[in-house]
Amino acid sequence: MANEAPRDRKRHRSRSHILAAARELILEKGAEALSLREVAARAGYSPASLYEYFDGKDDLVATLVAESHARLNARMRALPTALPPPRRLIRLGQAYLAFARENPEDFALFFGRTPSKRQAAADPVTGSAYEVLRDAVVAGLEDGTMRPEAGGDAEEIAYGFWALAHGLATLQLTHLRGFQADFEAADLRALETYVAGLMPR
Amino acid sequence: MANEAPRDRKRHRSRSHILAAARELILEKGAEALSLREVAARAGYSPASLYEYFDGKDDLVATLVAESHARLNARMRALPTALPPPRRLIRLGQAYLAFARENPEDFALFFGRTPSKRQAAADPVTGSAYEVLRDAVVAGLEDGTMRPEAGGDAEEIAYGFWALAHGLATLQLTHLRGFQADFEAADLRALETYVAGLMPR
Numbered sequence: 001m002a003n004e005a006p007r008d009r010k011r012h013r014s015r016s017h018i019l020a021a022a023r024e025l026i027l028e029k030g031a032e033a034l035s036l037r038e039v040a041a042r043a044g045y046s047p048a049s050l051y052e053y054f055d056g057k058d059d060l061v062a063t064l065v066a067e068s069h070a071r072l073n074a075r076m077r078a079l080p081t082a083l084p085p086p087r088r089l090i091r092l093g094q095a096y097l098a099f100a101r102e103n104p105e106d107f108a109l110f111f112g113r114t115p116s117k118r119q120a121a122a123d124p125v126t127g128s129a130y131e132v133l134r135d136a137v138v139a140g141l142e143d144g145t146m147r148p149e150a151g152g153d154a155e156e157i158a159y160g161f162w163a164l165a166h167g168l169a170t171l172q173l174t175h176l177r178g179f180q181a182d183f184e185a186a187d188l189r190a191l192e193t194y195v196a197g198l199m200p201r
Numbered sequence: 202m203a204n205e206a207p208r209d210r211k212r213h214r215s216r217s218h219i220l221a222a223a224r225e226l227i228l229e230k231g232a233e234a235l236s237l238r239e240v241a242a243r244a245g246y247s248p249a250s251l252y253e254y255f256d257g258k259d260d261l262v263a264t265l266v267a268e269s270h271a272r273l274n275a276r277m278r279a280l281p282t283a284l285p286p287p288r289r290l291i292r293l294g295q296a297y298l299a300f301a302r303e304n305p306e307d308f309a310l311f312f313g314r315t316p317s318k319r320q321a322a323a324d325p326v327t328g329s330a331y332e333v334l335r336d337a338v339v340a341g342l343e344d345g346t347m348r349p350e351a352g353g354d355a356e357e358i359a360y361g362f363w364a365l366a367h368g369l370a371t372l373q374l375t376h377l378r379g380f381q382a383d384f385e386a387a388d389l390r391a392l393e394t395y396v397a398g399l400m401p402r
Contacts, residue, residue, distance in 0.1 A: 030231045111376045120381040150393035160369070160391030164361070167368025171360075175312045180321040190361030192351035197398030 015053050018043045019067070022060055027105040031061055031113040065114050068106035073129040075099050085140030086195045092133055093165040093191040097184075100169035107169065121155045134158040140198065147200040157198065164194050216254050219244045220268070223261055228306040232262055232314040266315050269307035274330040276300050286341030287396045293334055294366040294392040298385075301370035308370065322356045335359040341399065348401040358399065365395050 004012065021043035025034055036057055040047040054060040075095050083091060100107040118125065125131040137154040140146030148157060168187045172179075205213065222244035227235055237258055241248040255261040276296050284292060301308040319326065326332040338355040341347030349358060369388045373380075 029233055032230055033234045111372070114376070115378060116376050116380060119379060148390075148394050149397055150390045152387070152390040152394070156387045156390055157394070159372075159387055160365070160394055163368035163372055163391060164365040164395070165368070166372055167364035167366070168361070170371050171312070171364055171367055175315065175317050177316060178320060179317060186353070186357045186360055189349075189351045189353040189357055190364060193349050193353070193358070193361055193398035194365070194395050195398070196350055197394035197396070201402070 011053070014045075018045065018050060018053055019060070019064055023064055023105040023109070026061075026064070026109050026113070031109060034061065036060070061109075061114075064109055068103070068110040069129065071103060071106055072096070072099050072110065073127070073132075076129045076132040079132075085136050085143060085145050086198065088136045089133070089140065089161060089198075090188070090191045090195055092136060093161065094188065096129075096162075096165045097169050097187050100173060104173050107173065111166065130158070130162065133162055137161070144200065146198040148198045149201065150197070161191075161194055164190060212254070215246075219246065219251060219254055220261070220265055224265060224306040224310070227262075227265070227310050227314070232310060235262065237261070262310075262315075265310055269304070269311040270330065272304060272307055273297070273300050273311065274328075274333075277330045277333040280333075286337050286344065286346050287399065289337045290334070290341065290362060290399075291389070291392045291396055293337060294362065295389065297330075297363075297366045298370050298388050301374060305374050308374065312367065331359070331363065334363055338362070345401065347399040349399045350402065351398070362392075362395055365391060 018039060022034065022039045025038055025042060034057060036050055037047050039060070040050050043050075050060075054063070075098070076092055079088065079091050079095060081088070117123070117128075125134060134154055137146065137158045141154055141157075146157070152160070165187075168183075168190060172183055219240060223235065223240045226239055226243060235258060237251055238248050240261070241251050244251075251261075255264070276299070277293055280289065280292050280296060282289070318324070318329075326335060335355055338347065338359045342355055342358075347358070353361070366388075369384075369391060373384055
């Protein structure tokens with residue numbers, strides 16, 4: 001960025017500005033209802049000038065989705081890897097929840113409106129935020145800190161834990177928005193309860 | 202219904218028909234984007250004639266939401282109450298998931314688009330689907346089949362379990378739609394894992 005020409009910097013700022021407007025509109029109305037006309041109006045551009053920055057609605061949404069995933073992924077990967085796997089899993093769940101609270105548009109867009117690139121457990125997870133979660137479970141099964149009575153391989157255990165964090169985040173952003181409670185404390189207890197269910201007896 | 206006059210029956214059918222059209226549109230575009238004009242077109246009525254059946258969009262949506270909750274509630278309350286509380290909790294989670302799979306419009310409408318009537322744990326839960334879940338946890342804490350190391354009162358434990366079932370359902374209806382997996386088996390293992398984490402050690 002430091003070496004960008006002024007013209008490139010301006011272009012970069014314009015793109016960011018348009019993306020921010022689109023992200024707001026998606027949170028308000030959903031990605032299906034997003035129209036370039038509305039994005040243009042919100043960002044203060046003419047509809048035609050948007051095409052200088054994006055090839056169309058699909059390109060705009062794809063850019064937003066990629067950005068959202070990159071943010072979540074960076075957040076998950078910033079955690080120390082040296083923690084014991086059960087502790088690490090809980091920290092990852094908390095990071096996921098913090099991301100959802102601080103970036104509700106990204107969360108709604110990435111998970112609520114776009115399909116996973118993977119279509120089966122055999123598909124690669126390389127580089128994704130989900131990979132970080134699954135790796136923590138793989139480590140826990142390998143070092144014996146996890147041995148759930150209910151069974152399940154790393155994929156299933158990671159899926160269940162992810163679903164728990166996802167459900168906590170989703171309820172707080174939708175049905176329970178405005179509900180008065182100490183959600184951070186309740187979320188931690190829920191994550192700990194699930195992880196306790198993974199421990200050997 | 203058996204004693205309804207033909208005119209009332211026709212009115213009842215028309216209302217049901219309009220509600221079904223509205224439910225479809227909400228699933229496609231979300232409740233915010235719902236327009237009476239589109240509902241009328243989908244149901245084959247003129248926009249003006251919709252007002253013979255509903256006072257407007259808010260009335261229509263409120264009717265749908267009440268119906269959705271009544272369906273879920275009936276489903277949850279149909280389960281045998283004599284099961285041991287941990288087993289009962291798992292069955293309730295499975296019923297919630299089956300409801301979401303079979304009634305994705307109801308699920309999305311009730312949870313994704315409308316706020317809870319309760320705004321704090323002190324508010325009453327009487328008669329709701331959530332009450333059934335919380336009652337199972339209360340029973341488990343009372344008879345000692347549940348004593349989570351992570352702590353939490355009945356409200357927090359029920360919230361965590363609900364969030365797990367909600368996250369499993371939500372991921373399958375959105376981000377993981379089309380993902381090839383035995384979700385019913387994986388969901389059962391996830392519910393069992395959470396409940397195992399509630400057991401005394």
